[in-house]
Amino acid sequence: MGEASFQSNPNYVDFLLHLADTNLILGQRLCEWCGHGPILEQDIAMSNIALDLIGQSRNFYQYAAELLADGRTEDDLAYLRTERDYKNLLITELKNGDFGATVLRQFFFDAFQLLLMEKLVHSKDLKLAAIAEKSIKETKYHFKWSAEWVIRLGDGTEESHQRMEKAIEDIKNYTGEMFVLSSYEKALVANDLIPDVSKMEAAWKQKVQAVLDEATLSLDFEKTFTQKGGKEGRHTEHLGFMLAELQYMQRAYPNLQW
Numbered sequence: 001m002g003e004a005s006f007q008s009n010p011n012y013v014d015f016l017l018h019l020a021d022t023n024l025i026l027g028q029r030l031c032e033w034c035g036h037g038p039i040l041e042q043d044i045a046m047s048n049i050a051l052d053l054i055g056q057s058r059n060f061y062q063y064a065a066e067l068l069a070d071g072r073t074e075d076d077l078a079y080l081r082t083e084r085d086y087k088n089l090l091i092t093e094l095k096n097g098d099f100g101a102t103v104l105r106q107f108f109f110d111a112f113q114l115l116l117m118e119k120l121v122h123s124k125d126l127k128l129a130a131i132a133e134k135s136i137k138e139t140k141y142h143f144k145w146s147a148e149w150v151i152r153l154g155d156g157t158e159e160s161h162q163r164m165e166k167a168i169e170d171i172k173n174y175t176g177e178m179f180v181l182s183s184y185e186k187a188l189v190a191n192d193l194i195p196d197v198s199k200m201e202a203a204w205k206q207k208v209q210a211v212l213d214e215a216t217l218s219l220d221f222e223k224t225f226t227q228k229g230g231k232e233g234r235h236t237e238h239l240g241f242m243l244a245e246l247q248y249m250q251r252a253y254p255n256l257q258w
Contacts, residue, residue, distance in 0.1 A: 154215025
């Protein structure tokens with residue numbers, strides 16, 4: 001099943017935009033650490049992960065633009081849509097907090113992203129499968145990096161452990177949205193066009209719990225409240241400020257070329 005099969009399916013475009021927006025916004029958040037990391041090596045590591053995520057978002061935006069076929073480009077989709085048009089997961093737009101909070105947010109997302117890419121490589125859409133296959137190599141490194149830092153900080157000093165416990169409390173309620181099907185995902189799952197993310201939650205919890213145990217950190221999954229809405233365009237107050245910075249040049253100087 002190729003590109004033509006999805007040309008007239010707006011739900012499929014929304015799903016691609018969801019993937020693109022999620023990666024772009026998290027990449028933008030990580031870019032904020034550039035020059036501010038705790039040590040030079042990790043400063044560079046976070047910048048590289050941010051570039052990976054933005055590169056992945058470009059692939060999804062390009063494909064979405066092809067399917068929309070209305071003259072818009074990847075740049076238009078990234079820079080000229082409003083806050084309510086964005087479909088990123090709420091967890092990706094949260095403020096960075098300290099280094100531990102950034103690492104934990106990345107870890108929660110990486111564990112999910114790895115499971116999702118492992119499913120998408122088997123997509124009936126060969127173009128989406130190819131994008132996932134390219135992305136999964138990077139995602140494996142991202143997960144390895146974030147998991148190692150969760151363990152190092154959780155099982156580190158008393159202060160680093162306490163900070164990681166606080167980060168868990170601050171972020172845990174934003175993890176559930178990853179497994180809540182949006183309206184466009186429900187339609188696509190019903191037609192067997194994309195994997196059902198709601199069925200990935202158990203595997204995600206198992207993957208996350210194994211690392212938290214090694215990090216001597218605790219997370220009671222039963223005592224979380226699912227904050228959701230990002231997939232449908234309902235966001236926290238943080239996204240508007242992010243987009244104002246991210247989109248400034250394109251909006252201030254339309255069609256600017258370097």
